[in-house]
Amino acid sequence: MDYTIGEVAQLSSVSERTLRYYDELGLVCPKRDRQQLYRLYSKEDLKRLQTVLFYRELDFDLATIKAIMEDSGFSIVQALEDQRQRLLAKRSRLDNLLHTLETTIAEQRGETTMTDKERFEGLKKSLVEENEKKFGKEIRTRYGEETVAKSNAQMMGMDEKTFNEMQELSTLLLEKLVEAEKSGDCRSPLARQVAMMHKQWLAYTWPSYNAEAHANLVRMYVDDERFNAFYLGKAAFLRDAVLALLDERQA
Amino acid sequence: MDYTIGEVAQLSSVSERTLRYYDELGLVCPKRDRQQLYRLYSKEDLKRLQTVLFYRELDFDLATIKAIMEDSGFSIVQALEDQRQRLLAKRSRLDNLLHTLETTIAEQRGETTMTDKERFEGLKKSLVEENEKKFGKEIRTRYGEETVAKSNAQMMGMDEKTFNEMQELSTLLLEKLVEAEKSGDCRSPLARQVAMMHKQWLAYTWPSYNAEAHANLVRMYVDDERFNAFYLGKAAFLRDAVLALLDERQA
DNA sequence: TATACACCCTCACGTTACGTGAGGGTCAAG
DNA sequence: CTTGACCCTCACGTAACGTGAGGGTGTATA
Incomplete structure (x- = not known):
């Protein structure tokens, strides 16, 4: 049972414009209705969209997401595990940020003091995030996702x-x-x-x-x-x- | 003791370009060295930058951040409390997302099933986030931050x-x-x-x-x-x- | 004194990921 | 036939910077 673009937009809360853009980029490419040329999304397309959205949530740029998913070694299961680690790391960072914020509140009340350095703790991107932003796509095309994922997992635990x-x-x-x-x-x-x-x-x-x-x-x-x-x-x-x-x- | 733009960039991990852009926008406006016209950031500027960065972290657009901080009723303490609530809500959403992801992993293993709707749980923006994105700045200029913050707090708890x-x-x-x-x-x-x-x-x-x-x-x-x-x-x-x-x- | 380096300045083009119409086609219901 | 729902492509515009180009000041060194 296939979905039209409006239905997928409703289901996923991703705009139609975005879905067309992802089609154009080759990220999620539904088949077309023969007569009207409507896009028709399958269950597999939905799964693929979910994976894209998880990576998007993790601040990957679309080119990098594409490179990951086109890698010859790519598998959904592995991607999900990778994404899970990243989400846990993101959660950790958020906790760190909350701590900084709560310290700032205490500072405002005169209960504690902060150095200028401490003030920005948790607001910085991690090393992994910086690397992905700068080099993610190229590294993947050269080394494959598996190697990169392992390397990143190691850095995240550092x-x-x-x-x-x-x-x-x-x-x-x-x-x-x-x-x-x-x-x-x-x-x-x-x-x-x-x-x-x-x-x-x-x-x-x-x-x-x-x-x-x-x-x-x-x-x-x-x-x-x-x-x-x-x-x-x-x-x-x-x-x-x-x-x-x-x-x-x-x- | 004042900092130059390079020092602030180092301290905060915000690029010099971004800092100049925020100055241009009127978000964080340091005084200038009389001779060279270098930007000189004070302790207060750093605090203000921190507040901007917290709001940025919460996906506020810069115009809205500016409106918030220019509101006649604006106070740092109140902003921090508001931000804390939002960070907690964001953390909650992240937990929800993790749950969806872990369910997807279980699905892949054949341990459970998911509806097409469930697949996107946690990947949608909340009602508050949607409202902020569409209307945030204008609403604030009309009603003030206090009213808006209270309204949003109520919606977040819904x-x-x-x-x-x-x-x-x-x-x-x-x-x-x-x-x-x-x-x-x-x-x-x-x-x-x-x-x-x-x-x-x-x-x-x-x-x-x-x-x-x-x-x-x-x-x-x-x-x-x-x-x-x-x-x-x-x-x-x-x-x-x-x-x-x-x-x-x-x- | 001249040179090199560090750091800062303004200006402006370019990028990414869409948002927002304009203009148009097909199908079903009234 | 008309209207409304839904979809299509095309294309300009936006936000938030990234990335040079071109240039100035101050300090240390040869």
Whole structure:
């Protein structure tokens, strides 16, 4: 039993305009009535729409949602589990935000004080959310959803201390990269150190290390201007340093 | 001790572009360094920014946030309490959404079944959110934040049964309105019935009834095309019917 | 003194995800 | 036949920024 677009809009509270837009984007594509060209949505279309809406609720952009759902390894069950973890994380963040708000109320009553930093606790996006926003779609097309989901799950479980360590390592890595690149020698001891630091950095988010994935990753950095920018325009040098390290490991 | 825009951006994780945009909009307006024209944010500016960010987190559009904070009755304490209620409601909705998602996972495992309607439970915006999105700014400029906040609090606490009754009354009211307007007599028994139904409808969301507010409300409907559209282009008739009822009450 | 760097300024084009008509077609009921 | 319900495509507009382009001030260093 199929539904017309108006019926689906009513059922789901998604506007007709939005449903047409999702059709146009290839997100949820109903078949068409032969005569009038009306869109006719099946049960499967409704399930697919639900998945889209869950991802939308989690602030994924539509291009990324599309990439996820087109991944060769995509399965509804896995998506649902992924979404569940994210919703739990979102709930956690909301609790944190409530805490900040309640502290602010107490501050107004003169019952406590807040630092300027504490004032914005919970109002920031998490690292995972920032990454998804910047790089989500491209990473998925290269590595597939399964790897990304596992990586994100690991990051979501990260405590503040580990997170800070990771940030510090990242900062130091960038400093060393700039320094090592000056020599132009991707096999120098400093360059080697940079490559090893990069590997260590990956350990924070990868479930397990894989040399081939590492090599592919640094190659991707060179191809994508945003990653190159993150590595201060020195993605090519980082690639060479990492590849040199990996060659050495295999020799 | 003042902060530069870069420092605030770092502290709050709000981009410099966003901070400049909020200055331009009149949301958070720092003083300027006399020489360089740098923006200098005070402690009070930070508090104000926090309030903006809480409202943003609650999906308020910036124009509405501005209207709220410019209201003559605005106070930070009240805003924080309002925001707290909303965050709790948002958390509730998130729980509801989690439940839907977990039911969907169980469905996938063949452990349960879902209706097409249930599939979208928790993914819809609440009545309050819809109202804020459509009418929030204008209502505030007319009635002040206090009245609106109380009305919204009442709606947020409304259970599904009451909500459905309210919807049914609304539907019936519109039908009767169309019918009564055909006679052109705003003092007919049917017109009177419509006016009383409208009053009853208001009782669902108003903490207490006030004839003057009712009169002002129906006058506003005529002035604002969106409300007029909601009342099927018959806002003027509704106004006259309500004013007739209120005259009769005072006679 | 000149240069480089850090940080800030304004201006303006572009993006995403729709909202809102304009103009038009099909089908069923009166 | 007319009207109303529902759907179609097309296209302009909106909100909230993101992303440079182009430029100025102050400080540290060679």
